[in-house]
Amino acid sequence: MNRIARSLIWTSSALAIFAGIPAHAQDAAAPADDSADIIVTGQRASLEAARNVKRNSDLVVDSIVAEDIGKLPDTSVxxxxxxxxxxxxxxxxxxEIQNPIIRGIGDILTTLDGREIFTGVGRGFSFQDLPAEAIGGIDVYKSNSANLIEGGVAGVIDMKLQKPFNFSKGFTVAANGRVYRGDISGETSYTGGLLVSNRWDAGDGEMGLLVDVSYGRNNFSRPISSNCDPRSSNHGPAGAANIVLPTCVGGLTDTGHNTRPQVNAAFQWQITPELQFYLDGLYTGYRSTFATNFIFSDLFAGSSITNAVAGNDCFSGLVDSGGFPTTDAENPNNRIENLCIGKSATFNGVDVLTSTQAKKQRTDQYVFGGGLKWDSDTVHLVFDGSYIQSKNANRTIIVDTAKHGASVDIIVNDGGHGTTVMQGDPLGNPDGFVFANSLFQDLSKSNSRQYAFKLDSAFDIESNFLRQFQVGLRYSDRTGTFRAVAGGPNFPGANRATLVSSVGLPSDFMVLSPDSIPYINNGAHWYTPNPDYLLSNTDDLRALYGAPAGDPAWDPTRNYEAAEKTWAAYIQGKYQIDLGGSSLIDGLVGVRLVDTKRTLDGTSRVIGAGPNNTDLFNPISRGTRDFYALPNASIRFRATPNLQFRASYAKTVARPTFGDLNPGLSLAAPGGNPNVRLAGSGGNPDLKAQMSDNFDVTAEYYFGRSSYVSVAGYYRKLKDRVAPSNSVQVINGQTYLITQPRNLGSSKLKGIEVAGQAFFDFLPEGFDGLGVMGTFTLADSEVTTPGDPLEGKELLGVSKYSYTAGALYEKYGITARVVYTWRSGYNESLFGAGTLTSPDYDSQFNKVKSNGRLDFSVGYDVTPNITVTVDGVNVNGGKYYSYFDSPAFPHDIRIDDKFYGASVRVKY
Structure with missing residues (x-):
C-alpha cells in the first residue's frame, strides 16, 4: 500500500507538468460546495441530502443536514x-454534550464554511460556543485530500451557515423557539432564533442578503459523588487493619447557567453567470456564571475507625509509609501488606469541609470573510480572505470552610458508587464553620487572531484519464497571547482555626447549596460560602486574608505570546476511467506542502534566586520552523449506479498547542536539602507535530430514494504524540527533574464502521412513513511506543465499541424519531504510581463503564408553515460511572440530567 501511495504521489507531480500549470497551491478547509447546501424540510429529506453528500463525495465523508431552517436534528452540534x-x-x-473524537482521536481541525476556526489560544474549537440554531449542515471528513486545511490528524469537521442563495424564493422569514426543563436543575431554559433572507435582481445579475440571530440560556446542575484514592488502613486512624479504604469521600455540584448570543450575516452578488462576490460575518458569544459546590470528608485525618468490614477482593501489595502503592522495594520504609478492599466503615473525629468555587467564563468569537468565485464551463476559481478573533476569560474565586470532629459512615461500593452519611448532618447547620486553606484565585485570559487568504483553482480537462487539475495556495498569520495566575494568601493564623462568624462577614455568607447529591447525607443540602459574594466582594475577601485590593499580578511563567505564519500549497489531479455502461474508476492524487514559522516568548523563573531571596525572572524567546509534505491518493470503483467501493491513503498532521510550546520554565532555587533533586516545569518549544498515516477502505450500497448501507475499514499509524514526561537536565551546573510535554512515540488504531438507513415505502398506507437508521463502530487501538507506560494498551478515552440505533416516522404531518446512542467502557487515565486495588501497579487505569442515552422528538405540522415539537434528551437517565481499576472500588458517579422540551418553528 505504501509503494502504491508513493507511486501516486509521483504521478501527481507528473500531472502538474502534463497540465502545464505551475505547482503552487493553497490550503483550504473543505471549500464550500454549493451543491451540498441543500435546503430541505423534514427529517427524511434531510437524511436523503446527507446520504447524497456521502455518495457523491471524492472522500470518505459523513454529513448532517438541518431538517429545516435553524433546526439540526439534535439540540447541539x-x-x-x-x-x-x-x-x-x-x-x-x-x-451538554462536548469533546467529539473521530475514530478514537481528538486532534480535529474545525472549519466554518471552509475557514479554520478555533477557541482562545487552542487548536480546537469548543462546539458548545456556537448555537445549533445557526448551523445549516455539518460535514465530517474522515479521509483527507490536498485541498483540505492541514491540522487534523483525526479528520476535519466543517460547519456550514445558511446563505441567501440557498433559498429558491426571494423573501424568507423563519423563526424558532424552544423551552426545556431539566429534572435536576428544576429550571426552565430556552433558545430562540430568527432568520430573514431575501434575493433580488440586480442588473444582469442577482443579489442576496441574509441575517440570522439567536439567543439561548441553559440552566444546569450536575451532581457528582466520589471516593478518593484507595489507601491501606494500616497507615490511617486506628481501629481497622489490612483493609483498603478511601482516603476521603465527597462530591460536588456544578450549578449555574450559560447564555449564547449569536448573529451572522451574509451577502451574495452574482455579478455575471460566471462571477460571484460574497461577504459574510459571524459573532458568537458564550457567557457562564456558575458555582462548583464541594462537600468533603477528610477521612484519614480522623481519630479512629470503627465498624470496618472487609470484602472478598484480597491481594498482596507493596505500599509506602503513607499507605499508598509503590514499586520501590529497596526503600526500607516500604512493605508488602496482605489487603482486602473494604466494604464499609465509620471514621470518627473527621474534619468535614465545604468549598465554593465561584466561576465566571466568557468567550467572544468574531469571524469575517469575503471573496470572489469564478465558475465557467472549464475553470473554477475561489479567492477567499478571512479574519477570526477569539477572546476568552475565566475567573474563579475559591473559599474553603470546615467543621471538626464528625463521625462519617461510608459504603465503598453501593451499586457502583460510594455512599456517605455524616452522622447528625453537621454541615446542615450554618454555625461553627472555620476557614480552611487559602483564598484561591484562578484567573486567565487569552486572545488569538488569524488572517487567512486562500486561492483555490480547478481546471476541467478533456482527456481519457485526467478530468480535472486542482492547484491552490493559502497563507495564514496567527498570533496568540495568554495570561494567567493561580494561588492566593493563607488565612491569617492557624489553618482551620478561625470561626467564619467571628470576622464580620454578612449573615448570608454561608448559604445552603442550591442542589444536593443523592448519595451523600441522604440527599440533604449543605452550607457553603455564597458564590455571589465571592465574585462580587473579592477585594473584601482579600483584605480579610491580609492581601491588598485588586487581582494578583499575572504569573510570568504561565504567560506567553506566540506568532505563527504558514504557507501551504497543493497540487491535485482528479482522474476518471470509464469502464462502459455506468461503471467507472475515479479518484484523487495530490500532495500538500506546508511551511510554518513561529516565534514563542515566555519567561523562566528561578525561585528565591534574586535579591533578598526574591524570584528571578528571565525572558526567553524561541523561533521554530516546520515543513511537511502531506501526500494523498484515493480510488473509487463504481461497479453499478448503486454500488461503489473506495480506498484511500493520506498523511495528516496536528501541530502542538501554543501552551505546550511555551518556552517558559519555572525552576526551584538551588540550595536546601542536598539529598532532594531540584524540580522544574515548563513547555517545550522543540515539540514535533503529531503525524499519522491514514488508510481507509469502504463499500457503499445505495437503494431506494433515501436508503443506503456502508461498511468501512480504517487504519491509523500515529507517531510523535504529545504527552507529559519527566527528564533530568543540568542547568547552570545544577541537576533538575523537569516536567515538560514531549513527543513520546507511536500508536496504531484500526477498526470497522457500519452505517445505514432505510425507509419502508413498500409497507401499507400509514406504515410507509417508517424508517430506521443505525451505526456501529469497532475501534481497536494500541500504544506501540517501546518503554511507554501505556505500551500494548488501548488509547486513553477510546471505547472499543459504540453504536447508534434509531427509528423514524414521517407521514400525515407527523415527524417522529427515537435514537439510542451507546459506547462501551474505556480507560480514561493511567494511574502513574498505581492504585491500591490489585498488585499490578504498572497498568492500572481509571475506568469508565459503558453508558447509553435515549433521545426522542415528535413534531406535527399544524399548518404548512408552523410546526410544533416535543422532545426528550437522556430520558433513560444514563450516568457516568468510573472505578479505580477494580469495579469493587468505585471512583465517580456523575448524574447526567434528563431534559424535556417543546419548540415551535414558523417559516414564510
Whole structure:
C-alpha cells in the first residue's frame, strides 16, 4: 500500500507538468460546495441530502443536514455529531454534550464554511460556543485530500451557515423557539432564533442578503459523588487493619447557567453567470456564571475507625509509609501488606469541609470573510480572505470552610458508587464553620487572531484519464497571547482555626447549596460560602486574608505570546476511467506542502534566586520552523449506479498547542536539602507535530430514494504524540527533574464502521412513513511506543465499541424519531504510581463503564408553515460511572440530567 501511495504521489507531480500549470497551491478547509447546501424540510429529506453528500463525495465523508431552517436534528452540534459512525462524545460539567473524537482521536481541525476556526489560544474549537440554531449542515471528513486545511490528524469537521442563495424564493422569514426543563436543575431554559433572507435582481445579475440571530440560556446542575484514592488502613486512624479504604469521600455540584448570543450575516452578488462576490460575518458569544459546590470528608485525618468490614477482593501489595502503592522495594520504609478492599466503615473525629468555587467564563468569537468565485464551463476559481478573533476569560474565586470532629459512615461500593452519611448532618447547620486553606484565585485570559487568504483553482480537462487539475495556495498569520495566575494568601493564623462568624462577614455568607447529591447525607443540602459574594466582594475577601485590593499580578511563567505564519500549497489531479455502461474508476492524487514559522516568548523563573531571596525572572524567546509534505491518493470503483467501493491513503498532521510550546520554565532555587533533586516545569518549544498515516477502505450500497448501507475499514499509524514526561537536565551546573510535554512515540488504531438507513415505502398506507437508521463502530487501538507506560494498551478515552440505533416516522404531518446512542467502557487515565486495588501497579487505569442515552422528538405540522415539537434528551437517565481499576472500588458517579422540551418553528 505504501509503494502504491508513493507511486501516486509521483504521478501527481507528473500531472502538474502534463497540465502545464505551475505547482503552487493553497490550503483550504473543505471549500464550500454549493451543491451540498441543500435546503430541505423534514427529517427524511434531510437524511436523503446527507446520504447524497456521502455518495457523491471524492472522500470518505459523513454529513448532517438541518431538517429545516435553524433546526439540526439534535439540540447541539456535538449531540448531532454523536450520531455519525466513528464519533464518540462526552457529557460536560454543564450537562451538554462536548469533546467529539473521530475514530478514537481528538486532534480535529474545525472549519466554518471552509475557514479554520478555533477557541482562545487552542487548536480546537469548543462546539458548545456556537448555537445549533445557526448551523445549516455539518460535514465530517474522515479521509483527507490536498485541498483540505492541514491540522487534523483525526479528520476535519466543517460547519456550514445558511446563505441567501440557498433559498429558491426571494423573501424568507423563519423563526424558532424552544423551552426545556431539566429534572435536576428544576429550571426552565430556552433558545430562540430568527432568520430573514431575501434575493433580488440586480442588473444582469442577482443579489442576496441574509441575517440570522439567536439567543439561548441553559440552566444546569450536575451532581457528582466520589471516593478518593484507595489507601491501606494500616497507615490511617486506628481501629481497622489490612483493609483498603478511601482516603476521603465527597462530591460536588456544578450549578449555574450559560447564555449564547449569536448573529451572522451574509451577502451574495452574482455579478455575471460566471462571477460571484460574497461577504459574510459571524459573532458568537458564550457567557457562564456558575458555582462548583464541594462537600468533603477528610477521612484519614480522623481519630479512629470503627465498624470496618472487609470484602472478598484480597491481594498482596507493596505500599509506602503513607499507605499508598509503590514499586520501590529497596526503600526500607516500604512493605508488602496482605489487603482486602473494604466494604464499609465509620471514621470518627473527621474534619468535614465545604468549598465554593465561584466561576465566571466568557468567550467572544468574531469571524469575517469575503471573496470572489469564478465558475465557467472549464475553470473554477475561489479567492477567499478571512479574519477570526477569539477572546476568552475565566475567573474563579475559591473559599474553603470546615467543621471538626464528625463521625462519617461510608459504603465503598453501593451499586457502583460510594455512599456517605455524616452522622447528625453537621454541615446542615450554618454555625461553627472555620476557614480552611487559602483564598484561591484562578484567573486567565487569552486572545488569538488569524488572517487567512486562500486561492483555490480547478481546471476541467478533456482527456481519457485526467478530468480535472486542482492547484491552490493559502497563507495564514496567527498570533496568540495568554495570561494567567493561580494561588492566593493563607488565612491569617492557624489553618482551620478561625470561626467564619467571628470576622464580620454578612449573615448570608454561608448559604445552603442550591442542589444536593443523592448519595451523600441522604440527599440533604449543605452550607457553603455564597458564590455571589465571592465574585462580587473579592477585594473584601482579600483584605480579610491580609492581601491588598485588586487581582494578583499575572504569573510570568504561565504567560506567553506566540506568532505563527504558514504557507501551504497543493497540487491535485482528479482522474476518471470509464469502464462502459455506468461503471467507472475515479479518484484523487495530490500532495500538500506546508511551511510554518513561529516565534514563542515566555519567561523562566528561578525561585528565591534574586535579591533578598526574591524570584528571578528571565525572558526567553524561541523561533521554530516546520515543513511537511502531506501526500494523498484515493480510488473509487463504481461497479453499478448503486454500488461503489473506495480506498484511500493520506498523511495528516496536528501541530502542538501554543501552551505546550511555551518556552517558559519555572525552576526551584538551588540550595536546601542536598539529598532532594531540584524540580522544574515548563513547555517545550522543540515539540514535533503529531503525524499519522491514514488508510481507509469502504463499500457503499445505495437503494431506494433515501436508503443506503456502508461498511468501512480504517487504519491509523500515529507517531510523535504529545504527552507529559519527566527528564533530568543540568542547568547552570545544577541537576533538575523537569516536567515538560514531549513527543513520546507511536500508536496504531484500526477498526470497522457500519452505517445505514432505510425507509419502508413498500409497507401499507400509514406504515410507509417508517424508517430506521443505525451505526456501529469497532475501534481497536494500541500504544506501540517501546518503554511507554501505556505500551500494548488501548488509547486513553477510546471505547472499543459504540453504536447508534434509531427509528423514524414521517407521514400525515407527523415527524417522529427515537435514537439510542451507546459506547462501551474505556480507560480514561493511567494511574502513574498505581492504585491500591490489585498488585499490578504498572497498568492500572481509571475506568469508565459503558453508558447509553435515549433521545426522542415528535413534531406535527399544524399548518404548512408552523410546526410544533416535543422532545426528550437522556430520558433513560444514563450516568457516568468510573472505578479505580477494580469495579469493587468505585471512583465517580456523575448524574447526567434528563431534559424535556417543546419548540415551535414558523417559516414564510
Amino acid at each position: 456535538a449531540s448531532a455529531l454523536q450520531r455519525i459512525a466513528g464519533v464518540q462524545v462526552q457529557n460536560g460539567f454543564n450537562n
